[in-house]
Amino acid sequence: MTGPAIGIDVGGTKLLALRLEPDGSYVADPEHPSPCTGPELVRDVLAAAARLSGPGRRPASVGLGVPGLVDRDGRFVFAPNLPGAAGTALGGALREAEPACRFWIGNDATAACWAEHTRGAGRGHPDMLMVTLGTGIGGGIVSGGRLIEGASRFSAEFGHMVVDPSGPPCPCGKRGCWERFASGAGLGEVGREQAVAGRAPELTRLAGHPEAVQGEHVTAAAAGGDAAAVEIMKRFAWWVALGLANLANLLDPGVIVLGGGLVEAGAVLLEPTRQAFFELVEAGEVRPPIDIVAAELGARAGAVGAALLAATSLPA
Numbered sequence: 001m002t003g004p005a006i007g008i009d010v011g012g013t014k015l016l017a018l019r020l021e022p023d024g025s026y027v028a029d030p031e032h033p034s035p036c037t038g039p040e041l042v043r044d045v046l047a048a049a050a051r052l053s054g055p056g057r058r059p060a061s062v063g064l065g066v067p068g069l070v071d072r073d074g075r076f077v078f079a080p081n082l083p084g085a086a087g088t089a090l091g092g093a094l095r096e097a098e099p100a101c102r103f104w105i106g107n108d109a110t111a112a113c114w115a116e117h118t119r120g121a122g123r124g125h126p127d128m129l130m131v132t133l134g135t136g137i138g139g140g141i142v143s144g145g146r147l148i149e150g151a152s153r154f155s156a157e158f159g160h161m162v163v164d165p166s167g168p169p170c171p172c173g174k175r176g177c178w179e180r181f182a183s184g185a186g187l188g189e190v191g192r193e194q195a196v197a198g199r200a201p202e203l204t205r206l207a208g209h210p211e212a213v214q215g216e217h218v219t220a221a222a223a224g225g226d227a228a229a230v231e232i233m234k235r236f237a238w239w240v241a242l243g244l245a246n247l248a249n250l251l252d253p254g255v256i257v258l259g260g261g262l263v264e265a266g267a268v269l270l271e272p273t274r275q276a277f278f279e280l281v282e283a284g285e286v287r288p289p290i291d292i293v294a295a296e297l298g299a300r301a302g303a304v305g306a307a308l309l310a311a312t313s314l315p316a
């Protein structure tokens, strides 16, 4: 008897799990907190899969999107945001516990990219990029209709492209990585700078104190029309567009899908990003336009994509 297809996004402190239904819809498990360290993560993943499979059934496939680098054997190689899981042989432990189950274990943003490609904002585009703007920057590449994972499955680590070698240090160990400028953390830094200098009183009002300004205060003030916040968003959008233009020059996508929490800002981010991208990408005036659109699947995209990738992967 064929069991269900399960997808799980490992969020650092919680698991977002769901079961794909034959008609393409999904049933979500309530959010479950998890310490997400090695043995506990294996235990909690298996528990979520069992809950969603139902009594007496075992999952046919489980896809797992994780925040970090995972090799072809499903071993965490590098997980700066999930230090307790680094080095864990997740794939080996899961396959031992569920030998008849197919597993796909990979990067969460890569999984989200596949979900947006097959059933979200990237539908109909065999060549697309997904870029997730959250605390950091992640992403995925689909080229010729195929997900590009790379030799070691470490592709699309867009956030760590260096855009300023003398820029601020990054948790990865280098300086001036793109995500230091174009992520939610980067937006918060610029907002704080302006608030501390007395140039953004509305941000100070929203945050309660200039030092407490975060990215979300900037997007909220910009959406409300505050001139200082709109100006900060424009500067920020230039940094977003700089990275996107570099990626487009390299990969020539038909569309770029922006995901992650920052995209909820909507037009105050998308419009200046499109404008700056047009100016920064090679031959912007004469090449076929590359649209930059917001992701459609929200916070469950990683789990949906992981479920789809596991369901269609070859038997383990």
Ligand SMILES: [Zn+2]
Binding pocket: 159, 160, 170, 171, 172, 173, 174, 177
């Ligand atoms: Zn970095």
